[in-house]
Amino acid sequence: MTELPPAALSDDDARALRADFPLLAGSPDLVYLDWGATSQKPAAVLDAERSFLEHGNAAVHRGAHRLASEATLRFEDARATVAAFVGADEEELVWTANATAAINLVAYAIGNASAGRGGAEADRFRLAAGDEIVVTELEHHANLIPWQELAARTGAVLRYIPVDDDGALRMEEAERLIGARTRVVAFSHVSNVLGTIAPVERLVALARAAGALTVLDACQSVPHLPVDVRALGVDFAAFSGHKMLGPTGIGALYGRGELLNALPPFLTGGSMITTVTMEAAEYLPAPQRFEAGTQPVAQAIGLAAAVDYLSAVGMPRIAAHEAAMGEQLASRLAGIDGVRVLGPQPPVPRVGLASFVVDGAHAHDIGQLLDDRGIAVRVGHHCAQPLHRRLGVTASTRASGSLTTTQDELDVLVGGVEAAVRFFGRRA
Known part of the structure; x- marks a missing residue:
C-alpha cells in the first residue's frame, strides 16, 4: 500500500491512498460518495482473495x-x-x-x-x-x-x-x-x-x-x-x-x-x-x-x-479525517438555499456522511443529475423508512465519503447540488 507520513490523515494523504484502489485509480473523474452503501476495494484485498x-x-x-x-x-x-x-x-x-x-x-x-x-x-x-x-x-x-x-x-x-x-x-x-x-x-x-x-x-x-x-x-x-x-x-x-x-x-x-x-x-x-x-x-x-x-x-x-x-492507515487518523468531512458536508450543504440536511447540525459529531433534500425535487432526480456530473451518491430511503417518515420526507440523497475522499471531491459535490437547485428552481 501507499506509505503515509506519521501526521494526521490529510487531504494529500487521501489523494495518495486513492491510487491503492484500482477502480478509483482507473476512473480519475469519478467522485465516489457512496461509501456508506459499499466501499471500494484496495488492491491488497483483491490480491489476497x-x-x-x-x-x-x-x-x-x-x-x-x-x-x-x-x-x-x-x-x-x-x-x-x-x-x-x-x-x-x-x-x-x-x-x-x-x-x-x-x-x-x-x-x-x-x-x-x-x-x-x-x-x-x-x-x-x-x-x-x-x-x-x-x-x-x-x-x-x-x-x-x-x-x-x-x-x-x-x-x-x-x-x-x-x-x-x-x-x-x-x-x-x-x-x-x-x-x-x-x-x-x-x-x-x-x-x-x-x-x-x-x-x-x-x-x-x-x-x-x-x-x-x-x-x-x-x-x-x-x-x-x-x-x-x-x-x-x-x-x-x-x-x-x-x-x-x-x-x-x-x-x-x-x-x-x-x-x-x-x-x-x-x-x-x-x-x-x-x-x-x-x-x-x-x-x-x-x-x-x-x-x-x-x-x-x-x-x-x-x-x-x-x-x-x-x-496501517490508522483508524484514529481516518476518524479525524471523516469527522471534519462530515461537519463540512453538513454545514456546506445546509448553507445552500433550498437544501435541507437531515439530522442534527454541527457541532454535533458525525462520520463523513450527510443526507439531504432539495426543495421541489425528488431524490432520484437529484441523484441522476449528480451522476451526469460523475458524482456517485445514494438516493431513496436508505432502508430506513420509519426515520424518513418521522422527518417528514419520503426519500433523501446521501453523500458518504471515506479515507480517500478529498476536498476537491466535496467541492464538486457542493457545486453539483447548487446546479441541481438552480435547475429545479427554473423548472418550478
Whole structure:
C-alpha cells in the first residue's frame, strides 16, 4: 500500500491512498460518495482473495491433506485478525454472510431459546408474552424487521426510542422505555441516514440496569471509527465486510463468549456438530456452532487484508479525517438555499456522511443529475423508512465519503447540488 507520513490523515494523504484502489485509480473523474452503501476495494484485498483462490483453495475444518490444513490456518488467522480489530477474542467472532445475517442469527437464536431449545443454559434468552424488545426510530431495516419477527413469534412487545425533529434520540424516552420488562435493546452505533453517533454508554447502562441484552449494529462505525466492542460494553455487535474495504458475502457477529456458548444454534448442518445420531445432535462451542456448511474462506482472508489496510492507515487518523468531512458536508450543504440536511447540525459529531433534500425535487432526480456530473451518491430511503417518515420526507440523497475522499471531491459535490437547485428552481 501507499506509505503515509506519521501526521494526521490529510487531504494529500487521501489523494495518495486513492491510487491503492484500482477502480478509483482507473476512473480519475469519478467522485465516489457512496461509501456508506459499499466501499471500494484496495488492491491488497483483491490480491489476497485472488492469491488464496489461485494457490491455496481448499475446504476448511474438513480435510486432513496439506492444502486443507493450510486453508484452515489462514481462515482462522483471518478470524483472529478481524476479532482483534474490534477488540474481541477470536472465539467471540462468528463469520456470517453479512451484517443482516448476523442480526438475524441473534434474533432467531433467541427465538429458538424461547421455543425451549438450548436447555437450562439458554433460559436467560427466553422471551414470553409481555416481555419487551426496544429498538430506536433510527434503525436500518436490518435492525428492525428481525425484532418485529421475533416479537411476533414470542408474544413479546416491540417498543422504540423516538427521535426529535432533528433526528436525535430522545434519551428521556429511552429512560422511560427501558425497564423491568425489557429483555433486548438493539440500536445502531452510527445512523446510516444521519451519520450521527449514538450515546452507546448511556444506552448500555440503561440496558444493564434492566438486565437486558444489547445488540449493536456497527455497520457504519467499524469502517470509520476506532471500535472496541469490549470497551463499549455491548453483548453482541454486527458489521459487514463490504462496507470496510472488504469483499461482499461476508460479515461478522461479535458476541460475549459466555453468551455465544449459551445460545442455541440458528442454522444447522455440517461442520457445527460433535455427535449426530438419527435422533439428535450435539453442537460444537462457539464460534463453530454458528457456522454450518461451507464457509466464505476467500472472503474472510480478503476481509483480514482490509483490516490490515485500515490498521496501517490508522483508524484514529481516518476518524479525524471523516469527522471534519462530515461537519463540512453538513454545514456546506445546509448553507445552500433550498437544501435541507437531515439530522442534527454541527457541532454535533458525525462520520463523513450527510443526507439531504432539495426543495421541489425528488431524490432520484437529484441523484441522476449528480451522476451526469460523475458524482456517485445514494438516493431513496436508505432502508430506513420509519426515520424518513418521522422527518417528514419520503426519500433523501446521501453523500458518504471515506479515507480517500478529498476536498476537491466535496467541492464538486457542493457545486453539483447548487446546479441541481438552480435547475429545479427554473423548472418550478
